[in-house]
Amino acid sequence: MTRIFLFLFVICIMTFANYAQNIEVCETCPISSLQQAILQAKDFDTIILKKGTYKEHNISIDKPLTILGKDYPLIDGELKGEVITIIADSVTVDGLFIINVGTSYTEDYAAIRVKRSNHFIIQNLVLEKLFFGIYLEKSNYGRVYHNKIIGNAVEEYNSGNGIQLWYSNHIEIENNHVEHVRDGIYLEFSNDCLIKNNVSTENLRYGLHFMFSNNDVYQDNTFENNGAGVAVMFSKKIKMLNNTFQENWGTASYGMLLKEINDAEIKGNTFKENTIGINIEGSNRINYLHNNFESNGWAIKVRGACYGNHFIENNFLYNSFDISYNSKVNDNTFDKNYWSNYTGYDLNKDGIGDVPYRPVKLFSYIVNRTPETIILLRSLFIDVIDFSEKVSPVFTPNNLLDNNPLTKQIVW
Amino acid sequence: MLKILKYSFYDLMRSRWSYVYFAFYLLLGMVLLFLNNNLSKAVITLMNVIIVLVPLIGTIFGVMYYYNSKEFTELLLAQPLKRSSIFLGQYFGVAISLSMSLILGLGIPFIFYGLFKSSAIWDFSLLLITGTFLTFIFTALAFNIALSYENKIKGFGFAILLWLFLAIIYDGLFLMSLILFEDYPLDKLSLVGTMLNPIDLSRTLILLKLDISALLGYTGAIFKKFFGTNFGLIISFTTLVIWIILPILRIVTKSKKKDF
Numbered sequence: 001m002t003r004i005f006l007f008l009f010v011i012c013i014m015t016f017a018n019y020a021q022n023i024e025v026c027e028t029c030p031i032s033s034l035q036q037a038i039l040q041a042k043d044f045d046t047i048i049l050k051k052g053t054y055k056e057h058n059i060s061i062d063k064p065l066t067i068l069g070k071d072y073p074l075i076d077g078e079l080k081g082e083v084i085t086i087i088a089d090s091v092t093v094d095g096l097f098i099i100n101v102g103t104s105y106t107e108d109y110a111a112i113r114v115k116r117s118n119h120f121i122i123q124n125l126v127l128e129k130l131f132f133g134i135y136l137e138k139s140n141y142g143r144v145y146h147n148k149i150i151g152n153a154v155e156e157y158n159s160g161n162g163i164q165l166w167y168s169n170h171i172e173i174e175n176n177h178v179e180h181v182r183d184g185i186y187l188e189f190s191n192d193c194l195i196k197n198n199v200s201t202e203n204l205r206y207g208l209h210f211m212f213s214n215n216d217v218y219q220d221n222t223f224e225n226n227g228a229g230v231a232v233m234f235s236k237k238i239k240m241l242n243n244t245f246q247e248n249w250g251t252a253s254y255g256m257l258l259k260e261i262n263d264a265e266i267k268g269n270t271f272k273e274n275t276i277g278i279n280i281e282g283s284n285r286i287n288y289l290h291n292n293f294e295s296n297g298w299a300i301k302v303r304g305a306c307y308g309n310h311f312i313e314n315n316f317l318y319n320s321f322d323i324s325y326n327s328k329v330n331d332n333t334f335d336k337n338y339w340s341n342y343t344g345y346d347l348n349k350d351g352i353g354d355v356p357y358r359p360v361k362l363f364s365y366i367v368n369r370t371p372e373t374i375i376l377l378r379s380l381f382i383d384v385i386d387f388s389e390k391v392s393p394v395f396t397p398n399n400l401l402d403n404n405p406l407t408k409q410i411v412w
Numbered sequence: 413m414l415k416i417l418k419y420s421f422y423d424l425m426r427s428r429w430s431y432v433y434f435a436f437y438l439l440l441g442m443v444l445l446f447l448n449n450n451l452s453k454a455v456i457t458l459m460n461v462i463i464v465l466v467p468l469i470g471t472i473f474g475v476m477y478y479y480n481s482k483e484f485t486e487l488l489l490a491q492p493l494k495r496s497s498i499f500l501g502q503y504f505g506v507a508i509s510l511s512m513s514l515i516l517g518l519g520i521p522f523i524f525y526g527l528f529k530s531s532a533i534w535d536f537s538l539l540l541i542t543g544t545f546l547t548f549i550f551t552a553l554a555f556n557i558a559l560s561y562e563n564k565i566k567g568f569g570f571a572i573l574l575w576l577f578l579a580i581i582y583d584g585l586f587l588m589s590l591i592l593f594e595d596y597p598l599d600k601l602s603l604v605g606t607m608l609n610p611i612d613l614s615r616t617l618i619l620l621k622l623d624i625s626a627l628l629g630y631t632g633a634i635f636k637k638f639f640g641t642n643f644g645l646i647i648s649f650t651t652l653v654i655w656i657i658l659p660i661l662r663i664v665t666k667s668k669k670k671d672f
Contacts, residue, residue: 251630275629297629318453366591371631372598373590375606378619380464381583 020066026050034067034075035059049073049096057102061086061093069095072126077101082109086139092121101130103158110135110160114142114168123147132160133181136168136190144173151181153204161209162200165190173198183209184226191215198222206231207248210238218243229254229274238264246272254279255296258286266291268412276301277319284308290412293317298324298364307331315409316340316359320377323359323400326368330397334359338406346407357405360396362389413497416488420505424477430509433469437517445525455535458518459618462543463611467550468575470510474554475571477506479564489672499555499667500660507551511544518543535621542614545652549610550575552659559666582609599634607648610655617648 023045025037033056037047043063051071057080061067065088074097077083081102084093091114098111110132114120116139123145127133133149136142144163153159162178164186165171171193177200178184184200187193188211195218200207207223210216210232219241223230229248232238238261245255255274258264261283270292271277277296280286281303288311293299299319300311309332316322317340336352344355363382367374376382389396424430440461444454478485481502488498522536554571561567586605590598606612620639638644 251633297632366587370591370594370598371629372602373587374629374632375602375616375635376583376587376612378460378463379583379612379615381580381587384580 020044023047027052041065057081057083059084061091063088064090066092072097084112086114086117089117090119095124097126099128103131108132114139133162136165138167141170146175149178153181156182156204161186187213196220201225210235231257232261233259236262240266242268244270248274258283280306312336313410321364324364325360328397330400334402336404337402338409342405351407353405353407356401356403358390360400361386362395365395413501416498416501417504420502421509424509430513434513434517441518441521455532456622463615466543466546470547470550471554471571471575474551475558475567478558495667496664499663503555507548510547514543515540549655555663556659578609578611607651613648
């Protein structure tokens with residue numbers, strides 16, 4: 001009997017010793033640096049970083065640890081290079097304040113880099129004065145949650161991205177706030193990711209940038225006042241739901257730029273006060289449903305090689321140009337949209353206008369050809385030629401019609 | 413001159429047409445606000461109206477007033493009065509009374525609607541200022557035409573043609589020339605082309621306040637850079653003032669030489 005108790009006791013001691021320990025780090029503790037704590041820690045330990053300033057860089061996390069900051073301890077990289085590199089699976093980093101990431105023209109220094117590791121969680125971080133923010137490299141099944149990234153980027157060539165994914169699949173990026181970097185969120189070769197509830201503003205280039213990434217979903221995000229809006233390029237089967245794109249103003253600025261995008265779904269988004277709401281180039285089989293286009297210069301600019309797109313039940317409100325085409329060929333359908341510029345009537349009062357609406361104006365065709373003619377916008381002469389083109393189309397695609405234009409704004 | 417101005421002004425203030433004009437703008441302002449429920453949107457619609465109607469009414473009214481008061485003018489000419497002061501007095505009388513109808517007719521409904529609390533007040537004042545400029549310009553042009561042609565029908569015909577040319581045909585020619593020379597850099601040409609026509613100039617000035625997102629496209633940026641700055645604004649208003657001064661000078665010289 002006593003032997004059994006002894007055995008159990010020993011087991012207990014052993015598990016206790018083996019089981020996750022807490023290691024505390026503070027400026028006056030025996031362990032006063034994060035790097036030192038990581039060296040001493042065993043697998044699955046928790047390192048608790050107390051409030052204070054830690055001047056460290058090139059911290060490498062090579063075991064599955066949880067690093068927990070209490071009251072946002074400050075880790076100062078002193079502009080010397082990368083701050084934290086994660087090279088082990090199942091690492092959690094929570095509640096740190098990281099500043100002064102080094103800038104390099106040969107290496108992409110990041111505040112936190114995850115390298116070939118899976119099942120990581122990066123949350124509640126505040127990153128400032130950075131080159132790259134959170135850099136995920138060939139790492140899968142991670143979660144980037146509730147971080148605040150505030151850069152100080154001035155020029156594109158010497159600034160990095162807020163959250164960058166490279167060959168990383170199944171990542172969830174939620175509730176982050178990114179501003180003043182080059183690209184707010186950048187995905188390259190990353191599939192099956194979810195990007196939700198983020199705010200990306202005042203970035204030099206794009207708020208969100210997709211390259212060669214398929215089957216991703218981004219929803220409920222806000223992209224505001226970025227250099228060129230949001231760019232989605234060379235990707236398939238992307239779902240874009242309930243996002244807000246606004247005030248992306250500039251000489252080459254878009255709410256959203258679609259290039260070589262196939263089989264996507266764009267639903268419930270709001271495009272407000274952008275120079276160009278959506279710029280479409282070489283994009284096929286996309287469904288545009290229930291979007292609001294409000295007070296944009298151009299709501300939708302179709303550049304060419306766009307086939308089999310459907311625009312159904314969208315609101316086009318007070319845009320200077322609703323749709324602009326640069327060719328006479330049309331293979332896209334417009335149906336049951338509300339156009340604030342519609343002038344037809346509805347005799348049987350079923351909510352559908354009796355006269356089809358032609359969303360492409362002759363003037364938008366002229367502006368495409370000779371951009372300087374924009375100065376004649378809203379001139380009486382332009383109204384006259386637009387009207388005559390509406391009656392008998394010569395230059396604009398003949399079959400580009402909304403046969404069932406709604407007479408009331410759609411509310412969902 | 414001031415006495416004749418005062419006389420013309422009071423004469424017009426008492427006339428039916430000023431009231432019709434005033435009532436028209438009052439009604440327009442109220443209907444627009446009633447239908448739109450939004451000051452900024454109403455200002456946009458109003459711009460279209462002002463750009464087209466104010467020059468038309470200014471031209472027609474100017475010609476009409478000149479021909480109607482011709483007998484009285486001849487009576488005045490028999491008095492020891494300077495010719496220039498007679499015609500300038502009449503011109504300013506017409507122009508000021510028309511501007512007043514415009515400003516009051518549009519201003520009253522907008523003020524009742526809460527203009528002073530709205531951010532649209534600057535857009536609105538710009539609208540009224542350009543409207544006043546257009547009234548002065550087109551009334552002066554109308555007096556020129558009326559002075560040049562004794563025949564009423566001819567005078568009216570030319571006045572309408574002038575309005576048609578500046579409001580519509582000019583833009584057509586402008587557009588054609590822009591498309592014709594599209595291989596060349598056109599931003600200078602388009603700026604000059606806009607400056608030369610008071611209607612286009614007023615439209616562009618107001619437009620830059622309203623359709624900013626469209627104009628900020630890559631060519632729009634050039635226009636915004638020009639018209640949007642104080643320098644551009646000063647140049648634009650100077651051009652408008654020149655557009656008033658030149659016809660007035662012609663009224664003076666023409667009236668001196670004219671044989672009644």
